[in-house]
Amino acid sequence: MPDQPTTTEDLAREAATGREDRPWEELLRLADDGRPQSLPEFLDELSTADQALALSRLDDRQRQQMLAALPAETAAEWIQSLTEAQAADVISLLQADTAAAIVHELPSDEQADVLGDLPTAQAEAILDALPREEADAVRELTSFADDVAGGLMIREFLKFSDQMTVAQVIEQLLANEAEYSDLDVWYGYVCDADERLIGVLPMRNLLFVKRSARVRDIMISNPLSVTETMPLDDLVEFFDSHAFLGVPVVDAEGILKGIVHREAVDHETVRAAESDYLKSQGIVGGEELRTMPVWLRARRRLSWLSINVLLNIGAAAVIAVFQDTLQAVIALAVFLPIISDMSGCSGNQAVAVSMRELSLGLIRPTEMLRVWWQEVSVGLINGAALGVLVALVAVLFKGNGYLGLVVGVALFVNTIIAVSIGGTVPLLLKRLGFDPAVASGPLLTTVTDMCGFFLVLGLATMMLSKLL
Amino acid sequence: MPDQPTTTEDLAREAATGREDRPWEELLRLADDGRPQSLPEFLDELSTADQALALSRLDDRQRQQMLAALPAETAAEWIQSLTEAQAADVISLLQADTAAAIVHELPSDEQADVLGDLPTAQAEAILDALPREEADAVRELTSFADDVAGGLMIREFLKFSDQMTVAQVIEQLLANEAEYSDLDVWYGYVCDADERLIGVLPMRNLLFVKRSARVRDIMISNPLSVTETMPLDDLVEFFDSHAFLGVPVVDAEGILKGIVHREAVDHETVRAAESDYLKSQGIVGGEELRTMPVWLRARRRLSWLSINVLLNIGAAAVIAVFQDTLQAVIALAVFLPIISDMSGCSGNQAVAVSMRELSLGLIRPTEMLRVWWQEVSVGLINGAALGVLVALVAVLFKGNGYLGLVVGVALFVNTIIAVSIGGTVPLLLKRLGFDPAVASGPLLTTVTDMCGFFLVLGLATMMLSKLL
Numbered sequence: 031m032p033d034q035p036t037t038t039e040d041l042a043r044e045a046a047t048g049r050e051d052r053p054w055e056e057l058l059r060l061a062d063d064g065r066p067q068s069l070p071e072f073l074d075e076l077s078t079a080d081q082a083l084a085l086s087r088l089d090d091r092q093r094q095q096m097l098a099a100l101p102a103e104t105a106a107e108w109i110q111s112l113t114e115a116q117a118a119d120v121i122s123l124l125q126a127d128t129a130a131a132i133v134h135e136l137p138s139d140e141q142a143d144v145l146g147d148l149p150t151a152q153a154e155a156i157l158d159a160l161p162r163e164e165a166d167a168v169r170e171l172t173s174f175a176d177d178v179a180g181g182l183m184i185r186e187f188l189k190f191s192d193q194m195t196v197a198q199v200i201e202q203l204l205a206n207e208a209e210y211s212d213l214d215v216w217y218g219y220v221c222d223a224d225e226r227l228i229g230v231l232p233m234r235n236l237l238f239v240k241r242s243a244r245v246r247d248i249m250i251s252n253p254l255s256v257t258e259t260m261p262l263d264d265l266v267e268f269f270d271s272h273a274f275l276g277v278p279v280v281d282a283e284g285i286l287k288g289i290v291h292r293e294a295v296d297h298e299t300v301r302a303a304e305s306d307y308l309k310s311q312g313i314v315g316g317e318e319l320r321t322m323p324v325w326l327r328a329r330r331r332l333s334w335l336s337i338n339v340l341l342n343i344g345a346a347a348v349i350a351v352f353q354d355t356l357q358a359v360i361a362l363a364v365f366l367p368i369i370s371d372m373s374g375c376s377g378n379q380a381v382a383v384s385m386r387e388l389s390l391g392l393i394r395p396t397e398m399l400r401v402w403w404q405e406v407s408v409g410l411i412n413g414a415a416l417g418v419l420v421a422l423v424a425v426l427f428k429g430n431g432y433l434g435l436v437v438g439v440a441l442f443v444n445t446i447i448a449v450s451i452g453g454t455v456p457l458l459l460k461r462l463g464f465d466p467a468v469a470s471g472p473l474l475t476t477v478t479d480m481c482g483f484f485l486v487l488g489l490a491t492m493m494l495s496k497l498l
Numbered sequence: 499m500p501d502q503p504t505t506t507e508d509l510a511r512e513a514a515t516g517r518e519d520r521p522w523e524e525l526l527r528l529a530d531d532g533r534p535q536s537l538p539e540f541l542d543e544l545s546t547a548d549q550a551l552a553l554s555r556l557d558d559r560q561r562q563q564m565l566a567a568l569p570a571e572t573a574a575e576w577i578q579s580l581t582e583a584q585a586a587d588v589i590s591l592l593q594a595d596t597a598a599a600i601v602h603e604l605p606s607d608e609q610a611d612v613l614g615d616l617p618t619a620q621a622e623a624i625l626d627a628l629p630r631e632e633a634d635a636v637r638e639l640t641s642f643a644d645d646v647a648g649g650l651m652i653r654e655f656l657k658f659s660d661q662m663t664v665a666q667v668i669e670q671l672l673a674n675e676a677e678y679s680d681l682d683v684w685y686g687y688v689c690d691a692d693e694r695l696i697g698v699l700p701m702r703n704l705l706f707v708k709r710s711a712r713v714r715d716i717m718i719s720n721p722l723s724v725t726e727t728m729p730l731d732d733l734v735e736f737f738d739s740h741a742f743l744g745v746p747v748v749d750a751e752g753i754l755k756g757i758v759h760r761e762a763v764d765h766e767t768v769r770a771a772e773s774d775y776l777k778s779q780g781i782v783g784g785e786e787l788r789t790m791p792v793w794l795r796a797r798r799r800l801s802w803l804s805i806n807v808l809l810n811i812g813a814a815a816v817i818a819v820f821q822d823t824l825q826a827v828i829a830l831a832v833f834l835p836i837i838s839d840m841s842g843c844s845g846n847q848a849v850a851v852s853m854r855e856l857s858l859g860l861i862r863p864t865e866m867l868r869v870w871w872q873e874v875s876v877g878l879i880n881g882a883a884l885g886v887l888v889a890l891v892a893v894l895f896k897g898n899g900y901l902g903l904v905v906g907v908a909l910f911v912n913t914i915i916a917v918s919i920g921g922t923v924p925l926l927l928k929r930l931g932f933d934p935a936v937a938s939g940p941l942l943t944t945v946t947d948m949c950g951f952f953l954v955l956g957l958a959t960m961m962l963s964k965l966l
Contacts, residue, residue, distance in 0.1 A: 078738045079859035086860050111738070113858060200705055216684060216702070233702050234684070237668055270546040270579070275743070296764035303771035304854065310775065311850035312843055318851050319860060320872040328879035331847050338843050339884055342836045343891055349832045350895070360825045363834070364817045367947065368810045370835050375780055375806050379799050382779035383786050386772065390581060391547035392554050392787060404788040411796035416807055423811055427818070479835065 053080050054087040061096060069096070070104040078111040085112065085120065086321045094123050097132070106135030109144070115317040118147035126152075130159035133168075138185040139294060142171035171288075177298055179265060180258035183279045183288030188218040192228060192246035196236055199245065203233075216275050219286055220249050227255055227278050227286040255280045258287060262302065265295045306385065309467040312338075338472055345479035352487035359497045361428050362490055365420065365437045369486055372416060372441060373448040373478040380405050380452030381470045388456060388466070395461040398454045405453035406446060413445030432496040440485035448478045521548050522555040529564060537564070538572040546579040553580065553588065554789045562591050565600070574603030577612070583785040586615035589624075598627035606653040607762060610639035639756075645766055647733060648726035651747045651756030656686040660696060660714035664704055667713065671701075684743050687754055688717050695723055695746050695754040723748045726755060730770065733763045774853065777935040780806075806940055813947035820955035827965045829896050830958055833888065833905045837954055840884060840909060841916040841946040848873050848920030849938045856924060856934070863929040866922045873921035874914060881913030900964040908953035916946045 053076055060068050073081060085108065088096060097105045097120065109117050109132060121129050121144055133141050133156055145153040145168060153172075157165040167185055174180030190199055199218065220229035229249030239248050255278045256268065268277060269292050276291045308317070315330035349356065349366065356362055384401060387393045393401060421438025425431055452474050456466035459473075490497060521544055528536050541549060553576065556564060565573045565588065577585050577600060589597050589612055601609050601624055613621040613636060621640075625633040635653055642648030658667055667686065688697035697717030707716050723746045724736065736745060737760050744759045776785070783798035817824065817834065824830055852869060855861045861869060889906025893899055920942050924934035927941075958965060 077735050079735055083859055204706060233705065237701070237704055238672060267545050267547055292761065293764070296761070296768070299768050300764070300771055303768055303775065304857075307771065307775040307778065308850050308854060310779065312847045313850045313854075317854070319858075320851065320855060320869065321860075324872075324875045324879070328876045331844070331876065332880050332883055334847070335840065335843055335880060335884060336887070339836070339840055339887060342839050343888075346832045346836050349835070350829075353828050353831075356831055357825060357828045360821050360828075361818075363821075363824055363831045364814045366831065367817070367835050367838050367951075368807070368814050371810050371838070371943065371947070372803065372807055375803055376799070379780045379802070382776050382781045383788065386776060386781075386785070387788060389772075390787075391551055392789075401788065404792075407792045408796045408799065411792070412800050412803060415800055416803060419804070419807060420811075475839065479839070483835075 052087075054084040057084055057088070057096065058092065061092075061099060069100055073100075073104060073108060081108055081111040082113075082116065086116065086319070090123055093120055097124060098128055102131040103135050105132045110136065110140060113317060113319075114143050114147055116319060116321075117144050119322070121156075122148055122152055126155040126159045129156045134160060134164065138167060138171060138288075139182060141168045142174075142181065143176060146172045146176070174258060177262040177302070178258070179256050179260040179279045179290050180287070182262075182265070182294045182298060183258075183290045184294075185288045187278075187286075187289045189286070190218050190220050190231065190245050192220050192222065192244070192249065194245045195241065196239055196243045196245070196248070197241040199231075199236065200241070217289075219278055219289070220245055221286055225286060226284040227253065227280050229253055230278065253278065255286075256290065257281070262295065262298055265290060266299060269295055306467040309465065310381075310471055312471075314468055338475075341472055341476040342479070345476050345483065348480050348483040349487065352483075352491060355487055355491045355494060358494060359433070359490055361424070361433060362437075362486060364427070365424065365440075366483060366486060368420060369437065369441050369444060369482040370479045372420075373444045373482050374475050376409070376412060376416075376445045377448035377452035377474045377478055378471065380408075380449040381456055381466075381474060384453050384456040385466060385470075388460060393457065395457045398457050401453045401457060402450055405449040409446035409449035412449075413442040416445055417442035430497060432493055436489045436493060436497070437486060440482065440489055444478060444482045444485055447481050448474070451477055520555075522552040525552055525556070525564065526560065529560075529567060537568060541568075541572060541576060549576055549579040550581075550584065554584065554787070558591055561588055565592060566596055570599040571603050573600045578604065578608060581785060581787075582611050582615055584787060584789075585612045587790070590616055590620055594620075594623040594627045597624045602628060602632065606635060606639060606756075607650060609636045610642075610649065611644065614640045614644070642726060645730040645770070646726065647724050647728040647747045647758050648755070650730075650733070650762045650766060651726075651758045652762075653756045655746075655754075655757045657754070658686050658688050658699065658713050660688050660690065660712070660717065662713045663709065664707055664711050664713070664716070665709040667699075667704065668709070685757075687746055687757070688713055689754055693754060694752040695721065695748050697721060698746065721746065723754075724758065725749070730763065730766055733758060734767060737763055774935040777933065778849075778939055780939075782936055806943075809940055809944040810947070813944050813951065816948050816951040817955065820951075820959060823955050823959045823962060826962060827901070827958055829892070829901060830905075830954060832895070833892065833908075834951060834954060836888060837905065837909050837912060837950040838947045840888075841912045841950050842943050844877070844880060844884075844913045845916035845920030845942045845946055846939065848876075848917040849924055849934075849942060852921050852924040853934060853938075856928060861925065863925045866925050869921045869925060870918055873917040877914035877917035880917075881910040884913055885910035898965065900961055904957045904961060904965070905954060908950065908957055912946060912950040912953055915949050916942070919945055 056072065057069070060072055076084065085093065097108075100108070109120065112120065117140075121132070124132070133144065136144065145156060148156070157168060160168070171180065171183075171185070176182070188203075190202070194202075216233055218231040218233060219227060220231055222228050229246070229251050230253040231245060231249045235248060254272065254274075256265065258279055258281060260268075265277075274292065276289045278286055279288045279290055281287055308314075312331070312334045314334050318327055318330060320327070384393070388395070417438040420441050421434035424437045425434040427433075452470070455473055456470050459466040459469050524540065525537070528540055544552065553561065565576075568576070577588065580588065585608075589600070592600070601612065604612065613624060616624070625636060628636070639648065639651075639653070644650070656671075658670070662670075684701055686699040686701060687695060688699055690696050697714070697719050698721040699713060699717045703716060722740065722742075724733065726747055726749060728736075733745075742760065744757045746754055747756045747758055749755055776782075780799070780802045782802050786795055786798060788795070852861070856863070885906040888909050889902035892905045893902040895901075920938070923941055924938050927934040927937050
């Protein structure tokens with residue numbers, strides 16, 4: 031064991047070692063040693079990923095203790111390294127007063143995100159402990175969904191009057207430097223006496239003008255802005271079309287409410303893509319982290335599984351109808367799961383391409399016929415290839431060409447059905463207002479299973495005399 | 499039919515209507531009417547999504563014709579609205595000279611991305627048609643993977659000497675304003691005589707100093723930088739920890755090679771998340787768009803399907819071993835696909851949570867035992883719930899309690915197996931250097947199918963006398 035570290039360098043070295051390995055143990059050791067004052071320093075040494083990791087490995091009592099021991103500002107920085115679900119989980123452990131002190135240090139968009147994920151009573155208790163004006167602002171932000179401009183905007187921005195001179199602007203910037211250095215201040219926003227947005231002032235432009243110039247003469251007039259309800263897709267489109275770092279958000283009266291930064295839009299886009307992946311795999315009730323209570327995790331997963339098991343039982347009922355055929359030609363039972371699984375695979379590929387083309391804007395939800403045709407052409411080729419392969423296996427297995435014919439034709443036809451459904455179902459769901467990432471998979475599997483079982487066993491029943 | 503539009507407003511109005519509906523038809527009409535000079539104007543009216551849509555709906559001959567008719571700058575803007583796969587596809591249609599003129603207008607990181615996706619011979623032909631110095635620069639960038647700093651950086655940046663005064667810097671900015679307005683110029687980079695990076699100069703800071711001040715006195719010395727080979731994960735971590743818009747990239751000698759912008763990192767992160775989704779659904783050979791040739795799409799999908807069909811046949815072989823049991827208790831055949839599908843669902847949920855926790859850094863690839871234990875607890879609960887449900891269905895279906903016992907116990911045990919494998923396989927694959935998004939699904943399905951079939955039919959064989 032090395033000696034107790036005494037200098038900052040020692041602590042940093044120790045932190046670097048702890049980081050490799052188990053940062054949360056080092057955290058506990060520092061807290062238990064009665065050196066909570068060295069905690070902020072140690073946290074600072076950790077990467078944001080390791081900060082999140084460390085917090086996730088503490089139990090509830092330890093988290094409570096640790097956050098209460100930290101200055102609110104450091105605690106707020108720690109909280110910001112977490113996902114929203116984690117952050118809300120941690121905040122919910124704290125007394126309303128302690129929580130409010132930490133929430134107070136968060137940027138306004140994150141305040142709204144965290145409080146929006148808490149139970150209402152707890153969120154209200156924390157809001158009551160915040161300064162009145164701040165609480166009102168957060169209440170307004172939480173009234174918007176996370177993925178519209180109102181939910182993505184921050185309320186901290188530089189505001190100038192159009193009557194100011196450049197010298198006055200620079201003076202104001204210098205006087206508030208400490209406060210602004212936390213923001214990414216690249217633009218100033220110019221409002222009239224009624225708080226209506228009338229101009230934007232890129233800070234860089236101040237370099238090229240005389241200090242006596244007036245803001246109204248050098249600002250960009252009639253600036254582009256977005257409404258509070260603009261959805262994420264349109265914001266993505268906006269930032270794709272314009273090389274801006276941020277865009278002002280105005281209400282119906284043209285009053286400036288906040289700024290949506292490009293970065294916030296990019297982060298929400300990542301979240302949406304990750305969420306589509308999770309939903310397609312059956313994680314649908316919200317983000318799951320394995321540090322959440324077992325019962326919650328089990329219940330959320332089960333709500334999805336129980337719908338699927340019912341759909342599955344429905345599809346398998348087709349097999350029960352054909353029991354006599356199956357009993358006569360038991361080899362068919364080997365091929366039923368193969369046809370079910372492979373049709374699922376082919377159909378899921380088509381679902382994925384449709385989801386991708388929808389998100390790129392390359393197909394419209396109304397173009398089902400176009401997509402269907404493009405899928406059928408691929409389905410014909412791949413269905414033929416898979417059908418021949420499975421037919422060959424069947425012939426080798428039982429030496430009966432008719433068995434090969436039955437399973438081969440069934441897989442060929444069912445592949446075409448699977449890609450047709452897989453390609454068009456996301457478009458249909460989107461048109462009907464459902465989430466295609468959640469519902470496409472189960473719908474696809476159920477229909478292709480039913481069709482697959484029906485094809486294999488129906489064809490076999492028709493050709494029963496040749497199969498015996 | 500409205501009259502031919504003659505003014506810009508008419509064109510804009512017409513464009514706004516065309517946009518609602520079929521922008522590519524309007525494009526073709528403008529080109530065919532012999533009004534190619536109005537094309538850039540019309541394109542400008544379209545959103546980037548509609549630009550991409552329009553180009554995707556033209557056939558190869560039309561694309562060729564359209565791009566050749568446009569000024570290279572407009573064509574380059576159009577190309578930038580496309581995904582990389584589309585962009586390379588379109589560029590590959592053009593003569594090397596025409597292509598080079600368009601590539602010349604792209605930012606350096608996109609030049610490298612597009613040429614990197616072309617066949618080597620074609621890329622070389624275009625490089626030969628570019629100015630020598632530019633071609634060398636692009637060759638250097640294409641030598642890096644898309645998702646490391648060298649592949650994400652751009653080579654256009656503001657460079658100053660540390661000996662310059664603020665007045666000289668502002669003079670240089672003003673003299674090159676047109677050129678710089680295309681870049682997002684928020685920082686200048688300061689190099690010594692050997693091109694080594696020695697400082698960073700936030701443009702905003704120039705506001706607060708005298709014009710006679712020297713760059714070396716007001717720059718941030720010893721600035722943070724990254725290496726050309728820094729992977730995406732580390733860049734994400736860097737921008738999470740630092741509120742910068744960009745970071746300089748230096749080689750082993752400290753020579754400044756380019757700048758990675760936060761935006762490029764965010765975009766690559768979205769791409770990675772979307773790519774994980776596509777891969778998990780079996781789209782693995784690169785991005786598929788339905789405008790690609792049918793044979794290419796079929797071949798790529800089939801390469802994935804053919805591996806799966808072989809794994810599937812292997813798993814189904816377990817059923818063949820137990821044919822006699824199955825023939826004696828044909829009702830079991832109804833439950834085999836249910837147990838296979840449901841285990842797949844449960845396992846995929848566990849895969850998704852592991853993928854998510856890996857990407858958040860909340861588990862390490864070595865922590866398999868920890869993850870296994872957290873999955874078993876959920877598997878016990880959900881396996882019990884699903885097992886009881888399926889057992890009840892079996893009892894209702896055949897009136898035989900032992901049949902219910904067999905399928906219920908099999909699904910209970912197999913759910914635990916499925917979540918154990920689903921939770922740990924992504925960690926194992928990552929440790930072994932494989933891509934967990936591609937390989938987790940097929941591995942999971944194969945093992946759980948085999949175990950599921952074995953459990954149902956093995957238990958049934960043991961209790962055969964009770965089931966008859």
